[in-house]
Amino acid sequence: MWWGIVLVILGLVVGIALGLNLPLVIPQAYGKYLGVAVLAALDSVFGGMRASLEGRFDNAIFLSGFFVNACLAAGLVFLGDRLGVELYTAAIVAFGVRLFQNLAIIRRHFLGRKK
Amino acid sequence: MKKKELVSLGLIALALGFLLAFTYRTANRVERTVPYDRAHELTLELKALAKERADLEAQARDLRAKLAKAKQGYSEAQLALEAEVKEAAALAGAVPLEGPGVRVVVDNPPGTAGGTIFAVRDEDLLKIVNELRAAGAEAISINGQRLVSTSEIRTAGSFINVNLQRITPPYEILAIGDSAALKAALEVKGGIVETLRDWGVRIQVEARQQVKVPALSKPLRFDYARAVETGGKS
Numbered sequence: 001m002w003w004g005i006v007l008v009i010l011g012l013v014v015g016i017a018l019g020l021n022l023p024l025v026i027p028q029a030y031g032k033y034l035g036v037a038v039l040a041a042l043d044s045v046f047g048g049m050r051a052s053l054e055g056r057f058d059n060a061i062f063l064s065g066f067f068v069n070a071c072l073a074a075g076l077v078f079l080g081d082r083l084g085v086e087l088y089t090a091a092i093v094a095f096g097v098r099l100f101q102n103l104a105i106i107r108r109h110f111l112g113r114k115k
Numbered sequence: 116m117k118k119k120e121l122v123s124l125g126l127i128a129l130a131l132g133f134l135l136a137f138t139y140r141t142a143n144r145v146e147r148t149v150p151y152d153r154a155h156e157l158t159l160e161l162k163a164l165a166k167e168r169a170d171l172e173a174q175a176r177d178l179r180a181k182l183a184k185a186k187q188g189y190s191e192a193q194l195a196l197e198a199e200v201k202e203a204a205a206l207a208g209a210v211p212l213e214g215p216g217v218r219v220v221v222d223n224p225p226g227t228a229g230g231t232i233f234a235v236r237d238e239d240l241l242k243i244v245n246e247l248r249a250a251g252a253e254a255i256s257i258n259g260q261r262l263v264s265t266s267e268i269r270t271a272g273s274f275i276n277v278n279l280q281r282i283t284p285p286y287e288i289l290a291i292g293d294s295a296a297l298k299a300a301l302e303v304k305g306g307i308v309e310t311l312r313d314w315g316v317r318i319q320v321e322a323r324q325q326v327k328v329p330a331l332s333k334p335l336r337f338d339y340a341r342a343v344e345t346g347g348k349s
Contacts, residue, residue: 007125015132020140031141038138041131048127063123066130 032088033074039095040073041066046102053109208263208331212254214291216326217298219243222285224315233315235284237270242307243288244268250300252290254328258282261331278332285317294322 026034044066051057073091080087204210221243223234240257247255255262260277262268267276274281290297301308301320311318 004121004124007121008128011125011128012132015129015134016136017132018129019133019136022137026137026141028141031138034134034138034141038134041134045127045131057120059120059123063127066127070134 033077036077036088036091036095037070037074039092039099040069043095043099043102044069046099046106050102050105050109053106207335208254208261209334211327211330212291213325213327214253215294215322215324216252216289216291216328217247217294217301218321218323218326219247219288219290219301220285220317220319221288221311222317224317235275235286235311235316237268237275239307239311239316240275240286240288241268243301246300246307247288247290247292247297250292250297252292252297254291256289256328258287259329259332261329263331263335265335280332289326289328291326291328294324298322 044062047065048057048062051062073095077088077091080090201210205212221235221239244255244257244262257268257277260266260280260282262277266278269276271281274283275286276282298320300306303309308318308320
């Protein structure tokens with residue numbers, strides 16, 4: 001368990017350092033796809049946390065959900081833009097709602113009061 | 116199993132950190148870069164401004180052409196004015212003139228000093244000038260004195276004054292005009308030349324291709340006369 005926390009913190013620090021120092025720059029027009037991808041990734045992470053707290057954590061689902069959700073979210077928003085449909089807002093709302101739901105469930109778990 | 120989960124946790128933590136930092140960077144570039152919509156807007160504005168600029172340039176070209184035309188008109192008007200001034204000066208006797216005409220030399224009869232009744236008198240010169248004018252002479256001078264509208268020919272003592280200047284014989288009268296007509300007018304049968312010759316006055320008339328009449332020595336000027344305004348208020 002402690003190894004896990006250390007690994008997570010180490011991964012976060014290395015990832016943030018990489019992201020801040022990479023000489024790669026994404027055009028502003030693609031910034032919103034990145035934003036949606038981040039939202040999807042955060043949702044996956046909180047989903048994973050909730051699953052582990054509920055005792056039904058599946059590594060394969062977690063790992064695939066993280067990347068596939070992020071890529072799919074960004075891809076769908078991109079497709080929506082090509083088609084003239086504002087899928088961006090839909091993605092934000094969907095992931096936002098799920099995120100807050102997951103957070104609420106995690107909070108309840110920590111408070112020890114199951115629904 | 117546990118190890119696998121640890122690896123996946125680390126991997127996801129890394130990916131999440133990377134994504135967060137990268138998005139943070141991208142989002143914070145908003146102020147420094149131009150959003151897509153804004154770029155579009157600016158492009159439209161640029162196009163509009165370019166068109167406006169082209170229009171203004173065309174307008175400037177047009178105005179410049181008009182200005183050039185106006186300047187040309189101005190210089191033409193100036194040229195016309197200058198020509199008019201030149202012509203007026205010629206008519207007023209302010210400039211020397213030349214052209215075809217006649218030269219008449221009148222001298223007292225031989226052996227007579229001035230003062231005899233046979234000497235050339237102011238009336239004789241007046242008559243010659245009169246004849247020349249009647250025949251269409253445009254400019255006349257006597258002994259270098261240009262005859263203008265205010266010129267007088269009169270005896271003052273034993274001399275003749277022209278333009279208030281004393282002149283002495285022989286009198287040389289130069290006239291510009293149709294030389295043949297002038298000569299004929301003077302030498303007509305029973306005319307002034309024949310009459311003067313009968314009196315014994317020596318007089319020669321010669322037609323010339325080129326006669327040069329001098330300008331008025333003193334510029335013509337009016338101290339009392341004023342032009343009446345025409346076309347002004349009544």
